Amino acid sequence: MDATPIIEVIDLVKQYPGRTALDRLNFVVGRGEVVGFLGPNGAGKSTTMRILSGFLPATRGTARVAGFDVFHEAEEVRRRIGYMPENNPLHLDMRVREYLRFRARLKGLGGRRRRQRVDAVLQQCGLTEVQNRIIGQLSKGYRQRVGLADALVHEPDLIILDEPTIGLDPHQIRAVRALIKELGQKHTVFLSTHILSEVEMTCSRVIIIHQGRILAADTTQNLERDLALDGQVVAEMAASVDAVVEAFRDFPELEALDVAVVDDDFVRVSFTPRNGTDLRTPIYEQVVQQGWRLRELTRSRHSLEDIFIHLTKNRKEEG
Amino acid sequence: MMVFFALVRRELGGVFKSWVGYVVMAVVIWQVGWSLLDLISRLSGTSVVVPLPQLFYQSLYFWMTLLTTAPLITMRSFASERASGTYEALMTTPVGDVQVVLAKFAGALAFYLLTWMPLVAVLAVLRQVAHEPAFLDPYTTSGAFLGIFLIGSLYLSMGCLASALTRSQMVAAILSFMGGLGLWGISLGSAGDRPAIGRWGPLLDHVSVVRQMTDFAAGVIDSRHVVFLVGGVVFFLFLTTRVVESRRWK
Numbered sequence: 392m393d394a395t396p397i398i399e400v401i402d403l404v405k406q407y408p409g410r411t412a413l414d415r416l417n418f419v420v421g422r423g424e425v426v427g428f429l430g431p432n433g434a435g436k437s438t439t440m441r442i443l444s445g446f447l448p449a450t451r452g453t454a455r456v457a458g459f460d461v462f463h464e465a466e467e468v469r470r471r472i473g474y475m476p477e478n479n480p481l482h483l484d485m486r487v488r489e490y491l492r493f494r495a496r497l498k499g500l501g502g503r504r505r506r507q508r509v510d511a512v513l514q515q516c517g518l519t520e521v522q523n524r525i526i527g528q529l530s531k532g533y534r535q536r537v538g539l540a541d542a543l544v545h546e547p548d549l550i551i552l553d554e555p556t557i558g559l560d561p562h563q564i565r566a567v568r569a570l571i572k573e574l575g576q577k578h579t580v581f582l583s584t585h586i587l588s589e590v591e592m593t594c595s596r597v598i599i600i601h602q603g604r605i606l607a608a609d610t611t612q613n614l615e616r617d618l619a620l621d622g623q624v625v626a627e628m629a630a631s632v633d634a635v636v637e638a639f640r641d642f643p644e645l646e647a648l649d650v651a652v653v654d655d656d657f658v659r660v661s662f663t664p665r666n667g668t669d670l671r672t673p674i675y676e677q678v679v680q681q682g683w684r685l686r687e688l689t690r691s692r693h694s695l696e697d698i699f700i701h702l703t704k705n706r707k708e709e710g
Numbered sequence: 711m712m713v714f715f716a717l718v719r720r721e722l723g724g725v726f727k728s729w730v731g732y733v734v735m736a737v738v739i740w741q742v743g744w745s746l747l748d749l750i751s752r753l754s755g756t757s758v759v760v761p762l763p764q765l766f767y768q769s770l771y772f773w774m775t776l777l778t779t780a781p782l783i784t785m786r787s788f789a790s791e792r793a794s795g796t797y798e799a800l801m802t803t804p805v806g807d808v809q810v811v812l813a814k815f816a817g818a819l820a821f822y823l824l825t826w827m828p829l830v831a832v833l834a835v836l837r838q839v840a841h842e843p844a845f846l847d848p849y850t851t852s853g854a855f856l857g858i859f860l861i862g863s864l865y866l867s868m869g870c871l872a873s874a875l876t877r878s879q880m881v882a883a884i885l886s887f888m889g890g891l892g893l894w895g896i897s898l899g900s901a902g903d904r905p906a907i908g909r910w911g912p913l914l915d916h917v918s919v920v921r922q923m924t925d926f927a928a929g930v931i932d933s934r935h936v937v938f939l940v941g942g943v944v945f946f947l948f949l950t951t952r953v954v955e956s957r958r959w960k
Contacts, residue, residue, distance in 0.1 A: 444802040448958050462958075469804040476802070480795030482720070484727040496716035497803040541799075 395458040397422050397549045397579045398443065403452035405438050405603075412438045414603040415452070422548070425575035427590030428583040429699065430600035436583035437477050439600070440553045443581075444474040457548050470499070473542030477553040479535055483527030487518055487537055490526060491544055498545040512540040516570060532563030539570060543578075550574060552582040556589060568593050587699055599702055606702040614698050622664040624671055627687040628678050629656045638681055644668040657686065713805055714813050721787070721817020730786060731821065734779050738825040745771035746832045750839070773894060773920070776865055781886035783822055784869025785879040787814040788954070792877035807954045811870065811947055818866045826858055849929035857926025860939040861919050865890050867946035874953040893919055 398420035405413040413435045420426050430436050441447040442454055445465035453460065459467040482490055488509060495505045513519045516536040521529060526537055535555065542550050555571060556564045571593050574580055584590060590597045591611060598608040607614055628635070632650045635658055639648055642662075649661040664670045671690055678685045725731035748769065791797035800810065833851065865886075872885035897920035915921060922935040 441798070446798055446802050446957070466804050466806070469802055472802070474799075474802045476795060476798045478795055480797075480799050482724070482796055483794075484724065493716055493720055494803070497713055497800070497805055499713070499804060501712055 395422075396420060396455075397424075397457055398581060399453075399455040399458075400439070400443075401453040403439070403442065403454055404450045405435070405442065405447070406450045412603050413442075413449070416600075416603070416605060418598050418605060418608055420549075420579065420581055422579050424596055425571075425580045425594045426582070427594035427597045428581060428600060429585070429587065429590050429597050430583075431585055431703075434585075434600045435603040436585075436600060437553055440474070440551050440581075440583060441476075443468075444472055444476075444551060445469055470545075471548045473545065473547035473550045475538045475542045475550075475552045475555060478557070479538035479555075481526050481534060481537055481541075484525065486523055486525055487529070488513065488522040490537065491540055494541045495544045500545055508544050508546070512543050515543065515573075516540040517566075530563070531559055532566060535559060535563065535567050536570065539567070539574070543574070548579060550578050550580045550582075552580065554583055554585070556584070556586065564589075599699060601703050607698070611698070622668060622670070623691045624662040624664070624669075624674060625659065625687065625689045625691065626662070626674055626678070626685065627653060627657050627659050629684040629686075630658060630681065632658055634681070635660055638677055639674075642670075642673070642677070644670065644673075656684075714809055714816075717805070717810065717813030718817045718820065721814055722820055724786065724790075725783070725817070725821050728786070730782055734782050734821075735825050737782075738775055738779060739828050741771045741775045742828050742832050745769055746835070749836070772923070776862065777887065777890050777894060779822065779825060780862065780865035780869050780890060781872070781883040783818045783825075784866055784873050784886060785883040787818060787870050787873040787882075788950075789873045789877055789879045789882040793879070801954075801957075808951055811874075811951045811954055815867060815870050815947055815950075818870065819863060822862050822866055823859065826855075826862075829858075847929070850927060853925075853929040853931055854927040856931065857923045860926075860936065860943075861923055864893075864919070864939050864942045864946070867943045867950070868893075871946045871950045871953065874950045893917075897921060 396419045398418070400416050400418050403413050403416040404411070416435075416439065428436050428439065438447065442449050443456060443461055445461050445468050448462055455461065456468045457471045459471070461468050482493075485493065491509045491512065492505060495509055500508055513522050516539050518533070518536055518540055521533055526534060529537070539552070539555070542552065552571070556567050559567060568589065571580060571582065575593065575595075580594075582589075582593070596608070596610050597614070599606045630638075632652065635650050636648065639645060639660075639662070642648075644665050645662060646665045647663040649663075651659050653659045662670050662674060669690060671688055675685070675688060725734075748771070788797065791800060801807075868889045869882070869886040872889065873879075873882040875885065876882050896914060897918035916934065916938065922932075922939065925932050925935060
């Protein structure tokens, strides 16, 4: 596989009159990744995607897709990306198949290969049944699939999706997410969203952007660990409060302990570790050693939402 | 070329799938029909010595048609795509800016020429009724159609530029109409079919589209007119391309 990163962004700056939309952005996306670009509305997600797709120029800095400069080699870049802009603009007066054929032509697909690819994406995106319907008469969920099919039709190296589930109902969101997850098995996907759970469900890595700057970029697990947000373990065991405090008094890597009586036999204990260490195994071993009965042992995971709030809060406090 | 024709087809398809295409065709058919009635009534009263097409192109009907239809045809070109967002989807495919501009212009031109087809029927009817082939000789008729083609192209290229400047179809139509009206107004300043007088007379004469059309309709193909009109089309399409490219400088 080609070792060149599919996206390479170096010191990217985009200024509009009176406002800086992107402030020295740096990130890399490797081939085969599904990366979520996460941030609140107005954080600079769409601007970044528009620059990557060659639609807008950057004020300063460099952005490369598959090694090609997005500004100086825009045509090469466009050949390699499948881009679904925000709000998924489509020609509503066209029929689904007709639209995909038109888009395939624009992307340079001719003759038999065009027919094959259109058939393939119709099937892949579950559009075969509605292929002769007018796009304007389709539900938003189906239209979103048409947008995805368009992005896929020329088998691009990179799929860029700007807010792919915006404005959909929960059922449609679920269907589109499943489709994106499926795409992620074969393609590199770079998708933006302001819905945190979306990234958790569909992406292997997340880049968090806020006010034009990257706050964090890593897998959600690593972010949790690095930010020491996770690791609290809750256990319910049959023991007295004093016995529990005594048993865990000199426990390594334990920051704090909180015990509460649940019912006659059981106490509920919250263990807070140092540096996000996973305490479940040592706790289990200790409980076994003490000969206590154990009915629950859970490590609480912090969601991406917690990470996001934590990061943006810090940023605000710094500001 | 495949991409170019796909875009032209899309432009034509878009016109026929919207109310604009049918309104424009109705307007042209109505104006051509009305002018036919007018010509018949004039011809039945007095005899004329000028070729029939010339009579038609001196009439207000022709200019009304041109001034109103060109903005209606071209207002969609860029403005509607920008308003709906499909412009971004188009400009992020591997299609060059020049290709997009030329295809949009060609699509508008193809539709414009299609709307003039009823005129062929009118001329055929007149040839039958007048029993005088000299009125409709191939030279004047082909000259007239060349005039329709070239002057129409100029107006449509102006319309493309107007459409590229805004995301509002209404504003695009108004801008294009005002530009077209201005050019026609200058032509009236040159007194139409008569040589203009005064300091600016020769210049007004040269840029007068009414005068150019009169010459074409008389079967006179003046290379100066052709150069002026083709140059105008190239100029406006060049400006349109620059406007389309301008998003890459901002």
